[in-house]
Amino acid sequence: MTDDERRAWSGERVEMVRRQIAARGVLDERVLEAMRTVPREVFVPEHEHERVCMDGPLPIGHGQTISQPYIVALMLELLELKPSDRVLEVGSGSGYATAVMSRLVRSVVGIERHGDLAREASARLASLGYDTARIVHGDGTTGWAEGAPYDAILVSAAAGDGVPAALLGQLAVGGRLIVPVVVDEKRQRLVRVRRVAGDQYKREELGAVSFVPLVEGIPELGE
Numbered sequence: 001m002t003d004d005e006r007r008a009w010s011g012e013r014v015e016m017v018r019r020q021i022a023a024r025g026v027l028d029e030r031v032l033e034a035m036r037t038v039p040r041e042v043f044v045p046e047h048e049h050e051r052v053c054m055d056g057p058l059p060i061g062h063g064q065t066i067s068q069p070y071i072v073a074l075m076l077e078l079l080e081l082k083p084s085d086r087v088l089e090v091g092s093g094s095g096y097a098t099a100v101m102s103r104l105v106r107s108v109v110g111i112e113r114h115g116d117l118a119r120e121a122s123a124r125l126a127s128l129g130y131d132t133a134r135i136v137h138g139d140g141t142t143g144w145a146e147g148a149p150y151d152a153i154l155v156s157a158a159a160g161d162g163v164p165a166a167l168l169g170q171l172a173v174g175g176r177l178i179v180p181v182v183v184d185e186k187r188q189r190l191v192r193v194r195r196v197a198g199d200q201y202k203r204e205e206l207g208a209v210s211f212v213p214l215v216e217g218i219p220e221l222g223e
């Protein structure tokens with residue numbers, strides 16, 4: 001990549017944050033700065049580079065998508081991330097949201113059920129030197145017990161069966177979890193859960209969203 005290309009992309013990201021994110025009311029300056037900094041083009045297939053800062057999701061292979069920039073920013077703001085937090089992302093896909101969160105917290109682990117996507121995301125994070133982030137291959141509906149408890153959990157795929165119990169169990173007291181939940185065939189809603197005490201959770205229903213489904217298990221060959 002040439003210096004000119006790098007400058008052009010960084011300019012595009014500044015505009016993306018201003019027009020698509022800040023203008024829609026995401027005001028957490030740490031989130032906005034991380035989204036200006038992380039090179040989104042690294043997480044998007046080369047044939048989609050023209051559309052890297054487009055106001056929508058883009059395909060990343062295996063029928064999956066990298067989320068719309070605004071939705072990533074909104075979810076990260078709702079997670080109320082602090083520099084000392086340990087974070088889990090379920091459905092890390094391209095690794096983009098994991099990368100952005102790594103700029104905001106102490107450590108982040110992303111879990112992805114597609115082995116190819118997990119390997120590619122892992123290589124991207126390494127190439128950028130984001131060494132407080134890592135990706136594991138597995139079924140995130142059971143969370144990632146090794147790193148628990150987490151101060152924040154981001155679920156980047158829509159849960160059809162309610163919030164997976166394992167994730168609630170891996171949330172620290174005081175921790176926040178953001179998850180898109182399926183309402184019916186056509187509708188999903190963003191939900192925030194706070195663990196307010198050992199056995200007490202507070203649930204808030206937020207706006208409408210559209211995510212690929214959270215699928216249990218590891219894919220069969222060819223999926």
Ligand code: SAH
Binds near residue numbers: 093095114217
């Ligand atoms: N944050 C990602 C979004 C990727 S889309 C990005 O910005 O690129 C959601 C991802 O969740 C897909 O890659 C899908 O394969 C993955 N996924 C779905 N169900 C899963 C599960 N049970 N465990 C882990 N990953 C899952």
